Amino acid sequence: MNGGGQVVCVTGASGYIASWIVKLLLLRGYTVRATVQNPTDTAETEHLLALEGAKERLKLFKADLLEDCSFEQAIEGCDAVFHTASPVKFIVTDPQLWYPLSKTLAENVAWQFAKDNRMDMVVINPGFIIGPLLQPTLNFSVEIIVDIVKGKNPFNCRYYSFVDVRDVALAHVKALESPSANGRYIISGQSVTINHIKETMHELFPNLCIDDPNGEGEMEGINCKMCVDKVKNLGVEFTPLKSSLGDTIISLKEKYLL
The missing domain is CATH 3.40.50.720 (NAD(P)-binding Rossmann-like Domain)
Structure with a gap:
């Protein structure tokens, strides 16, 4: 312990x-x-x-x-x-409460506060997070999976990068337990196409009805690769996407959210 x-x-x-x-x-x-x-x-x-x-x-x-x-x-x-x-709001009247900006502003203030007060601070920056839910309600990032099952492409993107919530939680704890932990840690999985995600879901759950929007409104997007060596050095091993998707859908079904 x-x-x-x-x-x-x-x-x-x-x-x-x-x-x-x-x-x-x-x-x-x-x-x-x-x-x-x-x-x-x-x-x-x-x-x-x-x-x-x-x-x-x-x-x-x-x-x-x-x-x-x-x-x-x-x-x-x-x-x-x-x-x-953190509040998760994507439709707002005040631009500084918009989620991506508010997170950036909050982190900048936190770094300055930590510096001024000589505090040790580490930041974990994850991509879209999936995996089983402990809470009984649907959250924003897992709702993306529900949308994809329903035939929607929530951001009209061709590529998505997911990371397992259990890996993200472990990264937080490892950052506390590792004396050498410092600065910012990006934690995100491999970039994959939305078609690959659907195919994986269908492979795992052949009876799952996944609607097909035929790529309408889909933007080409960028297949980017992020360096996650730093977070792996904390001792975090990434859960394979197939396992994360499977556990997510099982969890959603158990909680009657899908």
Whole structure:
């Protein structure tokens, strides 16, 4: 148990990535302070409280990103903080709340804050994330898989890059446990065509009805390759896309989301 005796905070703990981080931390012996918007909402908390080790080493705190000093109680006295709380909004009236920009601005501010306060900070930058869900509700990145099954191409792209949520969670924990971890870590899988994704789904689930939009409105896009050697050096081995897709669809079916 790597984290025996250490107390850590996970913000936005009911979210897709954060729930897996909490699960992994508990399995590794950490005491976890988890922030959620509403601790009395079972949709937010039930899957967290059911995790192995939660009864002994998980405590929930109410916190909201839009409330000043909202996270102080949860963070006070912690050895480390996993700050995963983030609004995911792609249709907005204020451009600075638009997800890609808000994430960039927030990271820039965080780097400056860490520098000014001599804090050790590491950033994990994932691509589109898939894999099994712990939470009972559908999140944005897994919804892409649901859309593809329904014959949609959510971004009208030819190429997509996915990474497994379990790998992303492990990268977060490894970044804490590796003294040499530093800077930014890109974690994303191989770029594949949307047709390859559909073919893989059909191979795994022959009876799954996958509508075909015949490529209408599809942009050519760029088949890019990202260097992920740095995150692999943390000890993260990537889950094959076929396994991730299979586990995602099984999870969606089990939760009646597909």
